[in-house]
Amino acid sequence: MPISDQLEWDSPMYREAVAQFDRVSELMDLDDNVRERLKRPQRALVVTFPFRTDDYSRVETLFGYRVQHLLTMGPTKGGIRYADDVNLGEVAALAMLMTWKCAIVGLPFGGAKGGVRVDPSALSRAEVQRVTRRFTAEIINHIGPQQDIPAPDLGTDAQVMAWMMDTYSQHEGHAVPAVVTGKPPELGGSVARREATGRGVLALLPPAANQVGMPVTDARVVVQGFGNVGRYAAIAASEMGCRVVAVSDVSGGVHNSNGLEVAKLARWVDERGGVAGFPGADRVENKELLALPCEVLIPAAVGGVIHGENAGSIQAKLILEGANNPTTLEADDQLRDAGVFIVPDILANAGGVTVSYFEWVQDLQNYFWSENEIVARLREIMARAFDEVLSVSIENNVDMRTAALMKGIKRVTGAKLVRGVYP
Ligand code: NAD
Numbered sequence: 001m002p003i004s005d006q007l008e009w010d011s012p013m014y015r016e017a018v019a020q021f022d023r024v025s026e027l028m029d030l031d032d033n034v035r036e037r038l039k040r041p042q043r044a045l046v047v048t049f050p051f052r053t054d055d056y057s058r059v060e061t062l063f064g065y066r067v068q069h070l071l072t073m074g075p076t077k078g079g080i081r082y083a084d085d086v087n088l089g090e091v092a093a094l095a096m097l098m099t100w101k102c103a104i105v106g107l108p109f110g111g112a113k114g115g116v117r118v119d120p121s122a123l124s125r126a127e128v129q130r131v132t133r134r135f136t137a138e139i140i141n142h143i144g145p146q147q148d149i150p151a152p153d154l155g156t157d158a159q160v161m162a163w164m165m166d167t168y169s170q171h172e173g174h175a176v177p178a179v180v181t182g183k184p185p186e187l188g189g190s191v192a193r194r195e196a197t198g199r200g201v202l203a204l205l206p207p208a209a210n211q212v213g214m215p216v217t218d219a220r221v222v223v224q225g226f227g228n229v230g231r232y233a234a235i236a237a238s239e240m241g242c243r244v245v246a247v248s249d250v251s252g253g254v255h256n257s258n259g260l261e262v263a264k265l266a267r268w269v270d271e272r273g274g275v276a277g278f279p280g281a282d283r284v285e286n287k288e289l290l291a292l293p294c295e296v297l298i299p300a301a302v303g304g305v306i307h308g309e310n311a312g313s314i315q316a317k318l319i320l321e322g323a324n325n326p327t328t329l330e331a332d333d334q335l336r337d338a339g340v341f342i343v344p345d346i347l348a349n350a351g352g353v354t355v356s357y358f359e360w361v362q363d364l365q366n367y368f369w370s371e372n373e374i375v376a377r378l379r380e381i382m383a384r385a386f387d388e389v390l391s392v393s394i395e396n397n398v399d400m401r402t403a404a405l406m407k408g409i410k411r412v413t414g415a416k417l418v419r420g421v422y423p
Contacts, residue, residue, distance in 0.1 A: 011089020043068040047138040069095040070110030078112035079153025086115035100408035136167040145178035152182040178363035181356035190359035198232025200351015203382040217241040220294040225301030229322040238262040254281035299326035321345040344401035
C-alpha cells in the first residue's frame with residue numbers, strides 16, 4: 001500500500017465517510033484536485049495528558065483529539081465527546097460530516113470534532129472538570145472564536161462548555177464567551193438551543209408534506225426518542241396541529257391513535273424519567289412503533305434503527321431523520337423504491353448547529369436576540385436549505401440525501417477553487 005494511503009485517521013467510520021463523499025463527487029464530476037484535498041482533514045491533533053483521580057494517589061494518561069476538516073470559509077465548528085471508544089478515525093469522519101452539514105445550511109464554518117477517550121459515567125463531576133480543563137489547555141492554541149468553536153456532544157454538556165470557556169478565558173486574561181457554544185445562558189448561551197434541533201426538524205415538515213401532497217393538519221406523527229431532539233420535535237408537531245400518535249424512549253413506547261397530549265407527556269417524563277406508563281395510552285414496543293400506521297415518522301433516538309428487515313413494514317409517507325444515521329443504506333433503497341420521501345439527517349437535524357451559529361454571532365456582538373427572533377431565523381434558514389436541496393434533487397434526478405451532500409460539497413468546492421492554492 002503506498003504511504004499516502006496509510007492514513008493516520010483510517011478507521012471503518014472514516015472510510016465510510018470518504019466512500020460517501022466519493023460516490024457523490026463522482027456524480028458531480030468534481031474537480032480532481034479539490035476532491036483529493038477534501039478527503040483529508042486539514043488539521044488533526046492528538047494529545048495525551050495526565051489526569052489525577054479523586055483519591056489523589058493515581059495519575060492516568062488520557063488521549064484527546066481535535067480534528068478540523070476544513071478551514072477555508074471561516075472557523076471550524078463541532079462537538080467534543082467523552083466516551084471510552086473515542087478515536088482519531090471517528091472524530092475525523094464526524095468532522096468531515098460537519099463540514100457538509102454547515103455548508104448545506106449555509107453557515108460560515110468548516111467542520112470539526114474532538115473528544116477524550118474516557119468513560120464519563122465512571123468519573124465524579126470533579127474528575128470531569130479536571131479532564132475538561134486540562135484537555136482545553138492542551139488544545140488551547142487551536143481553538144478560539146475565530147479559529148475553532150467546540151460544542152457539547154456525546155457525554156458532554158453545558159457545564160463542560162462552561163469549564164472550557166473558563167479555562168480558555170483564564171489563559172486569555174478576559175472572558176471569551178464565543179470560544180464555545182451550548183453554554184449555560186448565564187455565560188451567553190443561547191435561549192432555545194435545547195429545542196433547536198427538534199424545532200428545526202419540524203420546520204421541514206410543511207415543505208416536505210407538500211412534496212407528498214399531504215396536509216400537515218391532523219397528520220399522524222410517530223416519534224422515536226424523547227430526549228433533546230424527540231421531545232421538542234413532538235412538541236413542535238403538536239403545536240403545528242399534527243396528531244402525535246406514538247412516542248418512545250428507552251423505557252418503551254406509548255400509543256394512542258387519537259393523539260397523545262404531548263405537553264402532559266413531557267411533564268410525565270420529567271417526573272417519572274420515561275414515557276412508559278403514561279395514562280390514556282397503550283404500551284407499544286420500540287420495534288412495533290416504527291410500523292404503526294402514520295403519515296410521518298421521526299426517528300430521533302439512535303442510529304441504524306431502520307434497516308433491511310423492518311423497512312418493508314414502515315407505513316409512513318414521510319421520514320424526517322432527527323437522529324444521525326437512523327436509516328441503513330439497504331433500508332434507504334427499499335424506502336425510496338416504495339415512494340417514501342426521506343429528509344436526510346444531514347439536513348433535517350441541522351437546526352442544532354444553526355442555533356449554535358446564532359449563539360456565536362450573539363456572543364461576538366454582545367447583543368442577544370429574543371426567543372421569537374431565534375425561532376423565526378431558524379425556520380427561515382431551514383426552509384431555505386430545504387428548497388435549495390430540493391432544487392438540486394430535481395435538477396439532478398437524485399434523492400434528497402444525495403442532493404444535500406451535492407449542495408454541501410459544491411459550496412465548499414466553490415470556496416476552495418476561488419481561494420486557490422497557497423503559495
Ligand atoms: P438524548 O440522549 O437527549 O435522547 C435520546 C432519546 O432516545 C432518549 O429519550 C432515549 O431514552 C431514547 N432512546 C435511546 N435508545 C433508544 C432506543 N433503542 N429506542 C428508543 N429510544 C431510545 O439525545 P439527543 O440529543 O436527543 O440525540 C438524539 C439523536 O439526534 C442522536 O442520534 C444525536 O446524534 C442526534 N442529534 C442530536 C442533536 C442535538 O442537538 N441534540 C443534533 C443533531 C443530531
